[in-house]
Amino acid sequence: MNSSTYPAAQHVMVLYTGGTIGMQASAHGLAPASGFEARMREYLASQPELVVPQWRFREMSPLIDSANMSPAYWQQLREAVVDAVDVQGCDSVLILHGTDTLAYSAAAMSFQLLGLHARVVFTGSMLPAGVTDSDAWENLSGALVALGQGLAPGVHLYFHGEQLDPTRCAKVRSFGRHPFKRLERQGGGMKATSLPxxxxxxxxxxxxxxxxxxxxxxxxxxxxxxxxxxxxxxxxxxxxxxxxxxxxxxxxxxxxxxxxxxxxxxxxxxxxxxxxxxxxxxxxxxxxxxxxxxxxxxxxxxxxxxxxxxxxxxxxxxxxxxxxxxxxxxxxxx
Structure with missing residues (x-):
């Protein structure tokens, strides 16, 4: 099925974990920074031709470089997604995440969120928003547009116009606009007919x-x-x-x-x-x-x-x- 088969997102929760996309210069190099919601609103307001779903914003705590991602943080993310969907009524979640461990987190959340009928999309950037030739805004706005066009329930990875299955891909490059790739893996088991x-x-x-x-x-x-x-x-x-x-x-x-x-x-x-x-x-x-x-x-x-x-x-x-x-x-x- 293509994406148009699925209903368009109406209410998106944006979960900001840190990562390169929102980093700013510090005395010791680029570091995670608060205040990304205002920058995101300013950018989207400057692009009236973009049609994106309604969204709200939650800054996770602590904001981290994704090199510091951990299974304990995955539990925080799962709880934040459940709150967004089951408590706040969002039909979709966009997670902004650093690229170094993005594929790990997206794969892990695929198993943490089994049975979820909402859509969860991970994206990030290789260069911070606002710097020359950054891919931040194109990835963020592209992910929102993709949600607005309709995606299947479950977890997705979006980067530079590509929608990838997070349980089948990896970060294969430390540079450029295409760091993620689907791995051509074969050999598997039978589909589980039900979940405990x-x-x-x-x-x-x-x-x-x-x-x-x-x-x-x-x-x-x-x-x-x-x-x-x-x-x-x-x-x-x-x-x-x-x-x-x-x-x-x-x-x-x-x-x-x-x-x-x-x-x-x-x-x-x-x-x-x-x-x-x-x-x-x-x-x-x-x-x-x-x-x-x-x-x-x-x-x-x-x-x-x-x-x-x-x-x-x-x-x-x-x-x-x-x-x-x-x-x-x-x-x-x-």
Whole structure:
């Protein structure tokens, strides 16, 4: 379906988290700054040809450089979105966010807001509003216009005229107007036919502890144990190719088995830019499966990390979390 199939946004809540879009010069370089609502109103008033929905503004606290984004802040964002939709009656939310961790936040919120009928759009900019050649206003106004034309319920990432599925993309450039790209990942699970109540957007989530570990030649059980013994509940294991790892290292496999027995959920994704994990193709992958590692299919790092936070924060038992990891909840495996 194209965007015109969906109703136009009528009431948008703009949540400003900080990030480059509203930064101003300080003694130590660009830093998040208050007062962006007035600048936004002034800009939109200067562009009478732009047709955008009615909007209101909320400045999150604290304002942050997105390099300082955290799962605790994601909980604040979820609560702010729920308040905007369920309490204040907004049908859409626009989140202004720094680009460095924007794809992580948008993917994480896709799982934090399952079942939401409103539209949530993330955008930001590579250069601050007001500086020469900034992309700030074109991204902000473009996102508002897109909402006004109608978007599907759920979470979207908008940048430089493109609408991207946040569970399928990543920031691939540190420069220019096109920092985000859809990754050509393949391999997935069946679509979940229903969601446990604990996963729906109105349910409060606990903070979870999730780690990420890329495999490199020579990695041993001691490095893996160091991560697994740090108190994490879930681990994104970035494997080679279609999901292989050091299968001839019995200590490494034993560490993974201990993790499974201790309730740590380990999900394999591929380090490759394209393709996905199929653990049973090679013996080196099937041995990981035998040690309790789950297939992340074609999930990106951002999606797998956000999904584990979403699932582990529900309080569901480990067996149910493991089942849901390999089911497609919001397009992350499609």
């Amino acid at each position: 109540t604990e996963l729906t957007y109105r349910q409060n989530k606990q903070l979870a502890k999730v780690g990420v570990l890329p495999l490199v030649p020579g990695i041993g059980a001691e490095q893996l144990d160091g991560v697994l013994n740090s108190g994490i509940q879930g681990l994104v294991l970035e494997c080679y190719g279609s999901g292989t790892g050091p299968s001839d290292n019995p200590e490494f496999l034993a560490a993974l088995s201990r993790a499974r027995d201790n309730g740590v959920v380990v999900v394999a994704i591929t380090q490759c830019h394209e393709g996905g994990v199929e653990l049973d193709v090679y013996e080196a992958g099937s041995r990981l499966r035998g040690a309790g590692v789950l297939s992340g299919g074609g999930m990106t790092r951002e999606a797998a990390y956000g999904k584990l936070h979403g699932l582990l924060g529900t309080g569901l038992d480990t067996a149910e979390v493991r089942r849901l990891v390999e089911l497609d909840l919001c397009g992350e495996l499609s």
